[in-house]
Amino acid sequence: GAGVSQSPSNKVTEKGKDVELRCDPISGHTALYWYRQSLGQGLEFLIYFQGNSAPDKSGLPSDRFSAERTGGSVSTLTIQRTQQEDSAVYLCASSLARPELPLHFGNGTRLTVT
Amino acid sequence: AQKVTQAQTEISVVEKEDVTLDCVYETRDTTYYLFWYKQPPSGELVFLIRRNSFDEQNEISGRYSWNFQKSTSSFNFTITASQVVDSAVYFCALCSDTGRRALTFGSGTRLQVQP
Numbered sequence: 001g002a003g004v005s006q007s008p009s010n011k012v013t014e015k016g017k018d019v020e021l022r023c024d025p026i027s028g029h030t031a032l033y034w035y036r037q038s039l040g041q042g043l044e045f046l047i048y049f050q051g052n053s054a055p056d057k058s059g060l061p062s063d064r065f066s067a068e069r070t071g072g073s074v075s076t077l078t079i080q081r082t083q084q085e086d087s088a089v090y091l092c093a094s095s096l097a098r099p100e101l102p103l104h105f106g107n108g109t110r111l112t113v114t
Numbered sequence: 115a116q117k118v119t120q121a122q123t124e125i126s127v128v129e130k131e132d133v134t135l136d137c138v139y140e141t142r143d144t145t146y147y148l149f150w151y152k153q154p155p156s157g158e159l160v161f162l163i164r165r166n167s168f169d170e171q172n173e174i175s176g177r178y179s180w181n182f183q184k185s186t187s188s189f190n191f192t193i194t195a196s197q198v199v200d201s202a203v204y205f206c207a208l209c210s211d212t213g214r215r216a217l218t219f220g221s222g223t224r225l226q227v228q229p
Binding site: 031033035041042043045048050056059089091093097099100102103104105106107108 | 146147149156157158159161164166205209210211215216217218219220221222
């Protein structure tokens with residue numbers, strides 16, 4: 001497809017388990033972003049990848065969160081030892097990496113930690 | 115540090131009313147970009163408009179208009195003759211030309227348009 005694809009769309013996990021969320025950006029987009037949106041809240045920046053540069057991890061809330069981007073394309077966000085406060089919608093976006101260009105968002109992964 | 119403030123958490127109007135969504139931003143950068151995104155109930159964020167810091171010309175697109183004022187660090191969004199389909203959460207966002215390139219979002223304004 002032409003848009004940003006995220007999987008799974010929904011994930012329910014037990015507290016303490018690890019989860020992996022996947023993002024497939026638009027082909028040719030060199031910039032990839034992860035945001036988190038808690039219920040009724042705004043978007044919280046998590047991490048930003050741009051080409052081969054070191055990612056901007058300044059938004060990751062704890063060392064339980066990590067992300068990688070393989071081959072400059074697909075990205076995986078991993079949350080280890082999930083906690084209930086990790087429950088949120090995790091949004092991925094991609095762009096052509098110029099600040100004036102809009103981000104293209106996926107539909108998100110709704111994570112519920114029970 | 116960058117910051118975007120959307121003081122209006124929720125607004126409810128009746129169809130055909132005009133409504134303005136406020137956005138105030140903070141940045142130390144001289145070159146920056148401001149955006150509005152719409153998040154309908156389906157959840158996907160949709161880009162609406164971008165303004166550059168060096169271009170204060172206001173813009174109108176159909177029923178939508180945007181008022182950018184650097185003097186007050188505001189970038190307000192007006193919907194004229196609102197419709198039920200305008201019901202959504204609207205986010206204002208800021209990106210600087212230097213430093214972190216990720217968008218900084220406001221907390222959003224939920225707009226409910228009643229028939």
